[in-house]
Amino acid sequence: MNNKRYLSIVDNGFLITETEDSPKHIGSLLIYRKPEGADENFVHALYQKWLTVKEAYPPYNLKLNITNPLAPYYLEDPDFDPVDHVEYLKMPEGSSREKLYAKVSELHEILTDRSLPLWRCYLIDGLSDNRFAVYFRGHHCMVDGISAGKIMMEFHAKDAETLDLPPFWAMPDNPYNKKSSRKRPSMMERLKNMATSNVKTAVGISRISTQLCLEAAGLTKNAISLPFTSSKSALTGSITYKRSFSTASLPMDRVSNLQKISRNTLNHVALTCLDGAIHRYLDHIGRPLDEPLTITMPVSLRREDAKVGGNQIGLVATKLADRTDDPVIRLREIGVSLQSIRHQIDTSPAASIQAYSLLTNGFSQLMESAKAAQFIPALSHTIVSNVPGPKQTLYMEGAKLEEWYPVSTLGPGHRLNVTMFSYDGQLHFGLIASKDYLPDLNVLGGYIYEAFEELEAVLQSPDMGTSLLEAKRQHRLSGVEQS
Template sequence: MQVAMLATFSVPEDRPEFVGELYARWRDVHQFQPPFNYLLRATPVPSWQELGDDEIDLDYHLRHSALPRPGSQRELGVLVSRLHSAKMDRRYPLWECHLIEGLEGGQWSMYMKVHHSQIDGVGGVRLLKRILSADPEAREMLPPWAVGTRGPDQSGLPDRPKVPEQRAAERHDGPSLLRLAGEGVEVASSLGRTYAESLVGTNESARAVPFRAPKTLFNGRIHTPRRFATQHYPIDRLRKAANATGGSLNDVFLTVCGGALRRYLDELDALPPEPLIANVPVSVRAEEGDGVGNAITFLYSTLGTDIADPVERMRAIKASTRLGKQRLPHVGGLAMDAYTAVLMAPFLSQAILGIGGRGRPASNVVISNVPGPAETRYLDGSRLEEIYPVSLLFNGQALNITAVSYDGQFNIGFTGCRDSIPSLQRIAVYAGEELDALEAAIERRSARSARRGRSTGGRLDDPVEPVAAKDAPVSATRTSG
């Protein structure tokens, strides 16, 4: 249940020994902020214990590594795959920070691993923003564990406006509490209705529901070794495709993933006739607040793997995600937590009983998209070039695809079970080719509309011939292991 961040930086030209010097300086920082000072106490009741600064062995958590020559993306991927395969020792706070030097092109990487119970995707990005600065001249910056969710914000950006104290107080006055109690029955009814629709579906064929997914090679029992691969694109390419088809950036992302998985399974003669179903985490975290723990719920979406044409696949996905969003209850706080807990109860029961991966899966793959920093960030003057999420797996879910945007780029991390998914990097390569295929299909459809005298008003409504993904230009993965 561990998640990680792989961030790659440029070594400052005037400081060739930057990584070694950073490691030496960070070793002397023994101030710890939540969640980096939390220790799991399993008995008598599972709980978190907040440790004092002198109770934490920093030498265990902070590691310094170097890649074997030539220090390519492949060597980095092999190391990250190995690091992510290792379980964290629960006798210590559940995090590790690895500084990795020797990457070709004058670069270095930081691999930061934490337990998912401590930080979710949006919380992780918020923590990243606090750790890194928008100011390239900022120096003597603190390490992640000294910043955490409560330490000093190093971003160099203005704080968000806080909720006025008067408005905050109004949430606790008598009339507000009475009104909330009066709405309780309506909220409970809404939760019950949306839960029933989520679990058993409705008569709308586009709605994807849990435990209706076909069994695939992604949905068996998993083992400890991991594989990791990456892909990235300029985010404007996804936005342009979204605008042309009337969808969202996330619809384009799901369409690309669906096409990549369709091609991968088809080559292995393992493509089911039914469409694969994705579990899509949705953040319900407030704009302000503590970043420790999780604040997410889930919707289910088809991936259109039964559809060859990428534009038609995206149309199916767009309809499915629209229905999934309509299903989410319009509540927050404890009510949303209760809804999510009930929705995920069948899956959690499988995990607790150890029977995950033996029956029909709740979904085929987890696909997540987390908005990251829009501007360039620095660490002590070292420019952040790329950032990739490395996510968690569990029995019944041997593949996770998570994306994070940064500074005009859309970066995707593919995390898979080494024993379950042969040649994981091929999925990442196909994802690059599928975006090419979607763009080509959009361009052909636009050209056909133009030839018809713009009878469709420029909209992509007319059917087109399926695009053969294998004919699209090849895009290589950046990292694999």
């Protein structure tokens, strides 16, 4: 007999607040190069082979029961059939990256069928330069970004010679099904842990609340920013179902070099580039923002030995830098903010961070579901997350995985989500936006790389960019005079 697997409050929140305009699934776009000498029907043959594998393991065979919406649970689906989940798409031969992104945008708009296990997979053939893609999406109530990455990672081989691996749904030893290494506590230990946890959670929430009250009164400045204080901008407000997807990539060796030069972390460098790029993008669409960007950052609360699956994340908002032309000043201000927020998270019980996240984000989700998001200030301007990925090259049936981009969901009141994913020497940015409000999303991807090159030039110059920035200002002034 199947065992019921009840959803947590956090997981169920993604179901309760899902609407046609705001689907709550997350995904990945993986771009492969076909093996040398592969048949032109390589992808379709792989698709047909996958359809014959009808054995499935959690989470891919878990079917949702929402008879009681307040206590939904999963049961293993005895009628699982890959034909319900896997689809082959043939693009016009030699299709460009732009056409691929347009197709992914279209596929990401569709709600997940709740009468089946909550995932879909598309094998996309016909890309230029002998490549193909796999777009996978799963409902956010099933996994968070870190769990999804770990599960998908295990499905790949570490060399081109390893063939005939089962498709990802047919792997019994995927990380979702591995038991925690922690010893199961006794009843007395559970009661003691529960009591201790409740006390720590109450103290943690009290401390966060006190700090936010002091900030509201102007008596202090905290790492966690006051929620619902971000000004209205093109990045915030109501959305429609239409999505646009684009990407950017930075070479990890050059990012690491900037980390060493400036004594900062990868997050500091990446957010410095993103901050400058978003401001420039808002200028491009004629909706400039003259105040600091506020971002919501998902932070993992999962213990190293914890079981993979579900959502174990906290959501905290923090301000980035005051608007400036100087990337060094931007890097310094962002570094201070991130170091402070890391300290605040590390010194607070995980349960209190999650409880705080439930209160703030839960309220935002409910307002969005009630079509009232435009009547309250946004929790922040946008969501930005960073998911660690594998450093080594991966393969699938001899096909080299060249690029791996996250395709996330939009948060309540947010029209843009930026998720970073490191893979095989590259830091990939997956950008998803509300198409009706944020046009030309591909321009933002270009600005991210330009901001990185500017930061690199400044940090590597003998005068820390003084002459470079002065030349930039003179060029801008001459342009104004000519106009």
